[in-house]
Amino acid sequence: MTEDYTKARKLGQKEYQKAVSSGDYPYLPALLNIEPDSSNLSEYPLGLIELPINLVVGTKTQGRTMAFARNYMPILEANSEFAVKWSNLYDSQIEEGIREPIKVYEYMHRFYVQEGNKRVSVSKFVGSPTILGDVTRLVPKYKDTPESRIYQEFMNFYRVCPLYEIEFSEEGSYKRFCDYIGKDMIKPWRDNEISAIRSAYQIFERAYLQKSKGRINITTGDAFLVYLSIYPIDKIKETGPQQLSQRIAKIWNELLITENDESINISDEPEEKKPDMTFKKLIMQMSFSQDKPLNVAFFYEKKASESPWIYGHELGRNYIENSFDGKVRTHLYDECTSDEKLAEAIDDAVAKGVEMCFTVSPRQMPGTLRSSFHYPKTKFLNCSINLSHSTVRTYYGRMYEAKFLLGALGATMAKDDKIGYLASYPIYGQVSEINAFATGAALINPDINIHLKWSCVKDCNWKKEFRDEGIDLVSGPELIMPNKASREYGLFRVRQDDTTENIAFPVWNWGKYYESIIQEYMDGEWNDTEQDKGLNYFWGMSSGLIDIILSGHLSYYSKKLVDSLRTVLINGILNPFDGEVHSQDSLVKVDGQPSLTYEEIVSMSWLNDNVEGRLPEKDEIKEEALDTISVSGILDNYL
Numbered sequence: 001m002t003e004d005y006t007k008a009r010k011l012g013q014k015e016y017q018k019a020v021s022s023g024d025y026p027y028l029p030a031l032l033n034i035e036p037d038s039s040n041l042s043e044y045p046l047g048l049i050e051l052p053i054n055l056v057v058g059t060k061t062q063g064r065t066m067a068f069a070r071n072y073m074p075i076l077e078a079n080s081e082f083a084v085k086w087s088n089l090y091d092s093q094i095e096e097g098i099r100e101p102i103k104v105y106e107y108m109h110r111f112y113v114q115e116g117n118k119r120v121s122v123s124k125f126v127g128s129p130t131i132l133g134d135v136t137r138l139v140p141k142y143k144d145t146p147e148s149r150i151y152q153e154f155m156n157f158y159r160v161c162p163l164y165e166i167e168f169s170e171e172g173s174y175k176r177f178c179d180y181i182g183k184d185m186i187k188p189w190r191d192n193e194i195s196a197i198r199s200a201y202q203i204f205e206r207a208y209l210q211k212s213k214g215r216i217n218i219t220t221g222d223a224f225l226v227y228l229s230i231y232p233i234d235k236i237k238e239t240g241p242q243q244l245s246q247r248i249a250k251i252w253n254e255l256l257i258t259e260n261d262e263s264i265n266i267s268d269e270p271e272e273k274k275p276d277m278t279f280k281k282l283i284m285q286m287s288f289s290q291d292k293p294l295n296v297a298f299f300y301e302k303k304a305s306e307s308p309w310i311y312g313h314e315l316g317r318n319y320i321e322n323s324f325d326g327k328v329r330t331h332l333y334d335e336c337t338s339d340e341k342l343a344e345a346i347d348d349a350v351a352k353g354v355e356m357c358f359t360v361s362p363r364q365m366p367g368t369l370r371s372s373f374h375y376p377k378t379k380f381l382n383c384s385i386n387l388s389h390s391t392v393r394t395y396y397g398r399m400y401e402a403k404f405l406l407g408a409l410g411a412t413m414a415k416d417d418k419i420g421y422l423a424s425y426p427i428y429g430q431v432s433e434i435n436a437f438a439t440g441a442a443l444i445n446p447d448i449n450i451h452l453k454w455s456c457v458k459d460c461n462w463k464k465e466f467r468d469e470g471i472d473l474v475s476g477p478e479l480i481m482p483n484k485a486s487r488e489y490g491l492f493r494v495r496q497d498d499t500t501e502n503i504a505f506p507v508w509n510w511g512k513y514y515e516s517i518i519q520e521y522m523d524g525e526w527n528d529t530e531q532d533k534g535l536n537y538f539w540g541m542s543s544g545l546i547d548i549i550l551s552g553h554l555s556y557y558s559k560k561l562v563d564s565l566r567t568v569l570i571n572g573i574l575n576p577f578d579g580e581v582h583s584q585d586s587l588v589k590v591d592g593q594p595s596l597t598y599e600e601i602v603s604m605s606w607l608n609d610n611v612e613g614r615l616p617e618k619d620e621i622k623e624e625a626l627d628t629i630s631v632s633g634i635l636d637n638y639l
Contacts, residue, residue, distance in 0.1 A: 012073030028065040029058035031112035046135040060114040101132040167221040180228040200236040207244040253390030270516040290326035296356045297331040297349040308479030319511025339367035346371040362632035386428040398540030400436035402506035404576040407440030420466040420474040427632040431604040436576040438608040452613025456625040542570040582609040
């Protein structure tokens with residue numbers, strides 16, 4: 001009917017004017033204008049597919065582009081032959097539906113029409129969510145860009161789960177999605193599984209679009225992924241529209257962080273305490289006493305006697321037990337070996353009145369995050385970096401500063417210009433420690449090489465490997481097992497008789513860290529940050545969190561060297577990543593450019609040019625290490 005064409009044309013004219021006003025191209029895009037060289041494209045026929053109509057965005061050629069605005073609404077005159085054909089097709093759609101499939105080409109997850117533009121226009125006008133299309137995929141030559149890598153991931157996903165609806169914009173998201181729903185990208189999924197996923201996604205999409213109303217610029221797929229990191233997919237159908245909307249409201253700040261890569265505040269030093277006492281701080285401090293203490297809980301995956309990492313945090317817990325004159329009481333939950341056991345422990349802690357919960361491993365972040373939405377009044381913190389969430393604060397230390405000092409010290413003692421370095425996991429922060437150590441060593445001896453091994457790889461025999469390479473000076477683990485008498489930690493030398501000489505080692509003063517964070521909360525300063533941003537406490541040597549201890553057998557010259565470097569580090573005069581920086585295969589930063597940001601430092605996935613070694617592949621890593629690496633690994637292929 002002509003009046004419906006008139007309505008559609010008004011929508012087209014409005015979109016046309018909007019595009020012109022903003023300086024954008026007002027017509028449908030043509031694929032041959034986007035990719036004019038067909039020799040760059042490989043064709044793969046996919047057959048008949050029910051396409052999400054919102055992904056049909058343009059035409060294959062220039063032919064009919066100017067008959068439509070960029071929203072696919074018509075803009076030609078109402079008395080034109082085109083308008084008559086459009087109106088007749090509209091009448092047919094209302095009476096019988098559109099049965100004949102359109103012919104389209106898919107390029108980079110978008111569809112471009114060769115035959116059937118009016119059918120797409122009418123379908124979009126009447127609000128049809130899908131349209132039947134005969135699809136040919138056009139695959140461009142691979143480029144080492146984020147867009148190309150993400151599309152490659154999508155094609156791998158499509159081979160096992162042919163769904164176009166679900167689209168992600170970050171690398172690694174398709175693998176993460178599969179992990180959340182307990183599937184992989186190797187064996188094709190069953191039809192009923194695909195139908196269930198499509199149905200769950202459509203239910204979420206309706207609720208999300210109604211809630212967001214264009215106020216947030218992330219794809220529904222990205223939002224769906226955030227939702228699945230907290231709530232299981234198989235419960236969506238059981239969740240009513242109202243509860244689903246409430247859940248989306250709860251995770252809204254998480255979605256804002258996903259939208260904005262910079263939505264995280266970094267606290268690089270403890271806040272300086274001011275002598276003035278606001279009424280809010282006074283009330284907060286008066287609310288805690290020996291009779292009514294602040295209850296704080298710590299959650300460990302193992303017993304402290306089984307893990308040097310946990311043992312260090314246990315020392316910190318004991319420290320704060322004695323630091324607040326009885327105004328803080330701690331609760332210990334160990335052997336939280338799964339998300340289920342962690343959730344049970346947190347439930348018990350909150351029932352006992354715990355107000356702050358500390359989980360001490362990146363592996364515990366998913367469970368911590370879920371509990372943070374369940375208990376919004378409880379404060380949650382996780383010991384990790386680069387895992388930003390609005391409801392869980394993270395804390396870690398700039399251990400790379402201590403490793404820089406150890407590298408410089410090691411260079412004064414190395415034989416044959418070689419030092420061994422034993423790293424644990426290829427996770428956020430670890431590579432920066434390797435590179436800082438290598439940089440510190442090279443400042444003292446430009447010819448020195450750091451030989452890298454990983455304790456997390458299968459069949460690791462680093463002692464033999466270092467011995468075979470003629471290396472006796474090693475930077476090993478930061479901590480020792482509390483129940484094992486070993487001197488193989490910190491910077492040490494293996495003598496010819498196989499005994500070990502300790503030279504220096506880094507220390508974590510977790511007690512001071514916890515004391516500062518808890519005091520901040522007791523002073524009423526917890527909510528001073530923006531609510532839609534995550535907060536990462538990332539303190540270094542200047543805060544007293546991290547230091548190194550030197551052997552008493554070192555010469556006073558060695559001690560003077562370390563003390564001098566420590567002083568310039570603490571005062572901000574020297575940064576390991578100032579000036580020119582080289583990786584094994586490229587120039588990372590030229591001299592004169594600003595220092596690397598904290599985010600660039602903790603997310604390093606490259607190795608210094610004087611490091612001999614590489615990052616391990618996923619299939620080389622021990623099974624027990626994969627959980628940690630899958631949460632906090634620096635490479636997407638670890639997911």
